[in-house]
Amino acid sequence: MGGDSHRGVLYACSGVLILSVDTLLVRLVGPVDPLQIAFWRGVFMFATSVAACICFTRGRTLLACSIKQRLFWLASLCYGSASLSFVYALRCTDAAGVLFIISATPLFAALLSRLALSERTPAPTWLAMLVALGGIGLVQHGSIGDLQTSGNAMAVASALAMSAAFVVSRKSAANMALAPAAGGLLSACAVLPLLDRVGFVDNLQWHWMGIEAGVVVPIAFGLIGLSTRFLAGPQLSLILLLETLLGPVWIWLILGERPSAFGLIGGAVILIALTFNIGMLTSRSRLALRRRRAD
Numbered sequence: 001m002g003g004d005s006h007r008g009v010l011y012a013c014s015g016v017l018i019l020s021v022d023t024l025l026v027r028l029v030g031p032v033d034p035l036q037i038a039f040w041r042g043v044f045m046f047a048t049s050v051a052a053c054i055c056f057t058r059g060r061t062l063l064a065c066s067i068k069q070r071l072f073w074l075a076s077l078c079y080g081s082a083s084l085s086f087v088y089a090l091r092c093t094d095a096a097g098v099l100f101i102i103s104a105t106p107l108f109a110a111l112l113s114r115l116a117l118s119e120r121t122p123a124p125t126w127l128a129m130l131v132a133l134g135g136i137g138l139v140q141h142g143s144i145g146d147l148q149t150s151g152n153a154m155a156v157a158s159a160l161a162m163s164a165a166f167v168v169s170r171k172s173a174a175n176m177a178l179a180p181a182a183g184g185l186l187s188a189c190a191v192l193p194l195l196d197r198v199g200f201v202d203n204l205q206w207h208w209m210g211i212e213a214g215v216v217v218p219i220a221f222g223l224i225g226l227s228t229r230f231l232a233g234p235q236l237s238l239i240l241l242l243e244t245l246l247g248p249v250w251i252w253l254i255l256g257e258r259p260s261a262f263g264l265i266g267g268a269v270i271l272i273a274l275t276f277n278i279g280m281l282t283s284r285s286r287l288a289l290r291r292r293r294a295d
Helices: 003-019 022-029 034-054 057-066 070-092 095-102 105-117 123-139 149-172 179-194 203-227 233-240 242-255 261-294
Strands: none
Touching: 003 203, 003 233, 003 242, 022 203, 022 242, 034 057, 034 070, 034 179, 034 203, 070 095, 070 149, 070 179, 095 123, 095 149, 105 123, 105 149, 105 233, 123 233, 123 261, 149 179, 149 233, 179 203, 203 233, 233 242, 233 261, 242 261
């Protein structure tokens, strides 16, 4: 794995580690309409990201360059569509089934990368994706109820849109750190007419929502968006599956909700699959680098 790939893995893993507390924070907000979460996440995420850019010269340059690129807006539209589809899927069917379908994102990303970018996905990555998908199945074992067709369709649409966002970002080869934030604004605009209530009734809800949407999500997705310059879509999608592993851990530590035995085993399977994939790619890249130096 070359230096750029190492940077991509570092950015992606850092982003996912931060994003892993997202589920916990949403739980702390309380039982509210998912559309409210989607709206305020988009608003806070966009506002925080733009404010951070304005404060720094390099940020202002990035903002100016980003809004001029067609692929930036296409990637933003994909991110926004993924967020909206995910929220609607959660409203139509149970969360476990949605998360299981979403875990197929690496497979979709591999297919789209092949079609749009002619990028071949290495065999170890295919193996890791299939093993990780099995791990997700174990994590969700016993939680998946009767799934509704509309919920399934929205979950598939979310996985496809997220895969497309990664592939479009990869194609542009530009800094796409702001694309998720712009996508959040687009999704917030789409959700606003559908809201029964815009604000929260409890000040504590605003507190947790501000941390979740104003700090955690912008930083996490900014790092993930930045990593698309260095990582192919399937690799990034695989790393994102770490959130499925880490999210329940935070809920266990903070709220005391212990994962099931199947959840613990499935998490271990996911971790082994990702470690194997990164290890194999690292070995192959180092071997290729040695050969180039020898020549």
